[in-house]
Amino acid sequence: MEQWDKNGQLKHLLTVDGFTQSSLNALLTQVDRFIDEQHRLRHTEDLKDKTVVNVFFEASTRTRTTFEIAAKRLSADVISVNVATAATAKGESLRDTILNLQAMQADLFVCRHSDSGAAHFIAKQVKPGVAVINAGDGCHAHPTQALLDLYTIKRLKKTFENLTVTIIGDILHSRVARSEIAALKIMGVKQIRIVAPKTLLPPMIEGNGVHCYTKIEEGIQDADVIIMLRLQKERMEEGLLPSLREYHRSYGLTAARVALAKKDVIVMHPGPMDRGVEIDSVVADGPHSVILQQVHFGIAVRMAVMAELIARNRS
Amino acid sequence: MEQWDKNGQLKHLLTVDGFTQSSLNALLTQVDRFIDEQHRLRHTEDLKDKTVVNVFFEASTRTRTTFEIAAKRLSADVISVNVATAATAKGESLRDTILNLQAMQADLFVCRHSDSGAAHFIAKQVKPGVAVINAGDGCHAHPTQALLDLYTIKRLKKTFENLTVTIIGDILHSRVARSEIAALKIMGVKQIRIVAPKTLLPPMIEGNGVHCYTKIEEGIQDADVIIMLRLQKERMEEGLLPSLREYHRSYGLTAARVALAKKDVIVMHPGPMDRGVEIDSVVADGPHSVILQQVHFGIAVRMAVMAELIARNRS
């Protein structure tokens, strides 16, 4: 796969597939370096004189901002190219856009694209020494989100092997869920539970450590970690769901439902939250919520990934 | 109020209300530090390793640019988030947007919002050590504009107590005017004059050192400082004004009208100017105009405010 060099070293971060437990652990260990004793993010020179190019073929201020902050904290020069409105609009191909930016001496591409596999395609185009991070491609993968969730769980729960992790929401269309499940399997969590209405459950996901539920109460019972997914409004229009109100009644995370989980359960959400739809405010802002810690760790995780890829390509 | 800590130190800059003459003077004195002997802006490290986030809920390239330049001259990492097109469009609340950016370790928020009070709301959400600067909220306040005008007057007129300051234009809808009048009162100027058609004069503004005029010639007579306001085209559509031509005839600043003021009168304008409407080119580019000096001092003032807030939050 494009992600690894012949010595098994990480060249790009395209997906969590292919990681071993120890390689994931090694990466997670790197993250600590970017958080100081006061729990503040450090400012380092890991990417000094390096150029990071955010190529977003799909608008996402939030994700772009996280990578921009992470890269600047590493002292990189950061350029953001909103490709939807740029060269491709003039008929230039994705490959030409990338090759041009590479010729301008981009050292690291962070890309988001609505097509699954776009990041792999880009990784195939770049020359040795140039790294690619997948910041979300279609319904396929969003590996930094999975890594930051792993890191959050590791910080707060110490180990993975005894955990029951429940993921609730639109599993079928979620690149977050897809990356998450793969990562949790690799880390060897005891049980992964998926909760969704039948219309939003991917076929053939059951088994291999994954258990499916259509009743949220059953899925949450004794969970150590609850990961909520954002509900895309489009699902309603597609007729996959009756209404937001109905969805909240059946799958919204309320305080009463959280009470069914372990006493020290942590509640996670990749954001942006739709309060009152998939999650109640009392839960989002409540004592179990670690949602803002995820955001904070997310910067450190992206810093670690960028520093790692540049360091490997440097040597 | 959210702006001051319990020791009376400035935590945020939301409004000029609550400042004393000595606290305003102390802040204005700081500004000198950012201008060198050649009258050039300095480049300092006051905000090194700090992250400034411009959150603009209302588009304003001009104001955003001034804060971006000021922050970069202080060596900050600067991120601009155009929130109109970002997370809130996905249904995220203003509070969640701010809390997320704070979790990414924003040290300073510069915000503009069409709702009065938005900056105060944001200041209430952030944790200790994070500062908020109001870059304009609805018709309410625009304190850095008021400060830069004060600084300009101080540089060019040395003292405030003997001055007659005339503000001309759409006082009713102007957050600039509101902040300006408050600031001038605090500094103890001898007389503040307001000139506007009746439809654009706020009710109950007369008194307490403020004098209202509907005839521009009377308002300008012997003035030391003339502050023009930008005329929003929307006022015509709302039926508050007959026409641009009519407005210019009655309230436009012509050379003949400037001649009624003191010989050494200075003419100010917050920009962008509508030449031929509220101000004639011969005046805008004439010997009394200090409009471009305002812009120059505006960067230094914003640098001083940012440096001050970060320094206080640091200690």
Next chain:
Amino acid sequence: MEQWDKNGQLKHLLTVDGFTQSSLNALLTQVDRFIDEQHRLRHTEDLKDKTVVNVFFEASTRTRTTFEIAAKRLSADVISVNVATAATAKGESLRDTILNLQAMQADLFVCRHSDSGAAHFIAKQVKPGVAVINAGDGCHAHPTQALLDLYTIKRLKKTFENLTVTIIGDILHSRVARSEIAALKIMGVKQIRIVAPKTLLPPMIEGNGVHCYTKIEEGIQDADVIIMLRLQKERMEEGLLPSLREYHRSYGLTAARVALAKKDVIVMHPGPMDRGVEIDSVVADGPHSVILQQVHFGIAVRMAVMAELIARNRS
């Protein structure tokens, strides 16, 4: 002309007109300083504490990105102002926009405008010590593109005087072609050939070392350098060309046509390419193509120009 001071030193880069062979050579020699032994762009401090403002009145992500990368590699603070959506939309004049940005202490303006002569106009407004680079104005000039093409030819062909250079495409509307032809004449290339359908050939261009062809095969015969131009789709709508397919059949650069040129011909294109229209992929990606080297050198050329202008204005 605005471009030179009274000692004949470059103050702005607005056009290649007025350069001598030795002044162009002097500038090209500077470029080497920004490329290291590993053919990588250097990171220097030539523009440390300086502020570069990209003022783009015409959207161009590609060109803006090249200048942004170049300025950041020189350690400048870079601000990009998309003026189409900014102050001018509020009725502010181009002159006021520039004077305001100058008052904020912009040291260098990079501007693109759809009107020919806009860069000259801007250069007339700025005060001594502030430099202007024309990044394309209407159909008039695009001098940094001409310079990067010269630099590419110089690197790869060593000398100019024995070269036959063929420019193919929409000469009539191309600011690239206009700047290119002027630059090649100054450098004293043996022969400049222009290939275009009659509707896209400027009148009175023949002579003075320039030869016109309407048959591409004749124009390419024994050429040392082929410079392709981008075909604007608008030309079809204007009735100047029958169809893309027809254009490709008559003027597209195919491998068979390249074979008519010298064995060591180099093929250039300013980008973005429209593969299958003006150039075939087998040529664009083939052994004669130096298109990506142009992009790479383009950053170094822009760094050299910026460093030069700032250094001269500094002394």
